[in-house]
Amino acid sequence: MSLRSQIIGCGAYLPRRVIPNDELAKTVDTTDEWIVQRTGISQRHVAADGELTSDLAFAAARDALRASGVQPESVDLLVLATTTPDHTFPATATKVQARLGMTGGAAFDVQAVCAGFIFALATADSFIKTGQAKTALVIGAETFSRLLNWKDRGTCVLFGDGAGAVVLRAHVGGGAAGRGVLSTHLHTDGRAYNMLYVDGGPSSTGTTGHVRMDGQGVFRHAVAKLASVVDEALAANSLNPGDVDWLVPHQANQRIIDGMARKLALGPEKVVSTVSRHANTSAASIPLALAEASGDGRLKPGQIVLMEAIGGGLAWGACLARW
Numbered sequence: 270m271s272l273r274s275q276i277i278g279c280g281a282y283l284p285r286r287v288i289p290n291d292e293l294a295k296t297v298d299t300t301d302e303w304i305v306q307r308t309g310i311s312q313r314h315v316a317a318d319g320e321l322t323s324d325l326a327f328a329a330a331r332d333a334l335r336a337s338g339v340q341p342e343s344v345d346l347l348v349l350a351t352t353t354p355d356h357t358f359p360a361t362a363t364k365v366q367a368r369l370g371m372t373g374g375a376a377f378d379v380q381a382v383c384a385g386f387i388f389a390l391a392t393a394d395s396f397i398k399t400g401q402a403k404t405a406l407v408i409g410a411e412t413f414s415r416l417l418n419w420k421d422r423g424t425c426v427l428f429g430d431g432a433g434a435v436v437l438r439a440h441v442g443g444g445a446a447g448r449g450v451l452s453t454h455l456h457t458d459g460r461a462y463n464m465l466y467v468d469g470g471p472s473s474t475g476t477t478g479h480v481r482m483d484g485q486g487v488f489r490h491a492v493a494k495l496a497s498v499v500d501e502a503l504a505a506n507s508l509n510p511g512d513v514d515w516l517v518p519h520q521a522n523q524r525i526i527d528g529m530a531r532k533l534a535l536g537p538e539k540v541v542s543t544v545s546r547h548a549n550t551s552a553a554s555i556p557l558a559l560a561e562a563s564g565d566g567r568l569k570p571g572q573i574v575l576m577e578a579i580g581g582g583l584a585w586g587a588c589l590a591r592w
């Protein structure tokens with residue numbers, strides 16, 4: 270019998286401060302109407318001064334441990350997806366490890382921007398499947414507000430801060446009807462490096478820098494590449510779009526989410542969307558959506574959950590799981 274990673278608990282944390290579109294429209298040339306029509310975003314959460322990515326990650330991880338009834342000492346792997354680490358090094362994951370009271374195992378960061386959670390989940394799933402870890406915490410946490418040029422209306426309206434986490438536990442007995450991660454599928458195409466990037470960094474400018482994006486370019490790639498990786502995930506599991514109970518997509522733009530739902534012929538009642546309230550929280554968006562939909566009872570044991578994401582790199586991926 271093969272090993273499989275089961276998602277046994279979810280957690281979330283959103284900073285207290287909420288910035289509605291109207292408030293942004295006071296400082297940059299935009300309107301609530303434009304932002305809602307083009308993106309579906311109405312507001313975003315923004316971390317307080319001095320509130321760091323590790324603080325957000327810690328709060329979400331603690332919530333996920335509580336939900337799963339797992340003690341921190343029994344976690345033997347922590348993978349933190351983030352683009353906004355507290356410091357250039359060491360890995361922010363190690364700070365979270367210490368705060369949680371997780372004394373053994375390994376903790377490290379994974380960097381795949383908006384696709385970060387899928388990459389971190391795939392990493393932890395591989396460790397579990399190969400017997401290198403039994404209980405893993407996978408966290409997506411971002412203080413993306415720190416990377417924004419608040420005078421650039423093309424980017425500053427799109428992003429928000431937050432963190433989400435899941436606990437994975439190894440269990441024996443996969444099989445077609447078994448619960449847990451069924452498969453993960455990762456891709457990158459570095460030829461599009463400059464389509465969405467931050468114009469700073471320790472090795473280039475020595476500054477943190479700001480987000481730069483060719484929005485239309487990313488949009489075009491998003492629709493095509495997400496459709497392709499979703500096909501790949503379904504085919505790998507001999508499933509059809511009609512078998513998907515829930516689409517839990519990366520939350521960048523409601524128009525991209527609607528496009529994927531249309532492709533899968535899924536009604537809005539089968540799509541978890543948080544983008545209007547959270548905006549794009551990068552690596553945190555999928556685990557935040559999972560925490561919300563599992564917390565309110567939408568995700569039920571045995572259901573097929575499809576996750577997909579794309580972001581800077583370009584990096585994109587998908588995961589199919591039986592909840």
Ligand code: UT7
Nearest residue numbers: 299300303307383422423426484485487488521522579580
């Ligand atoms: O997480 C993965 C990373 N990111 C994404 O997935 C983002 C993918 N791209 C998108 O979501 C969309 O391309 C955007 C939301 C970024 C932009 O929407 P769009 O429909 O592609 O708009 P656009 O870039 O074609 O801009 C249309 C117009 C432009 O004005 P002109 O040239 O037509 O006069 C922009 O200058 O809208 C203008 N504009 C704005 N107007 C008001 C751009 N940003 C704003 C704004 N408020 N915030």
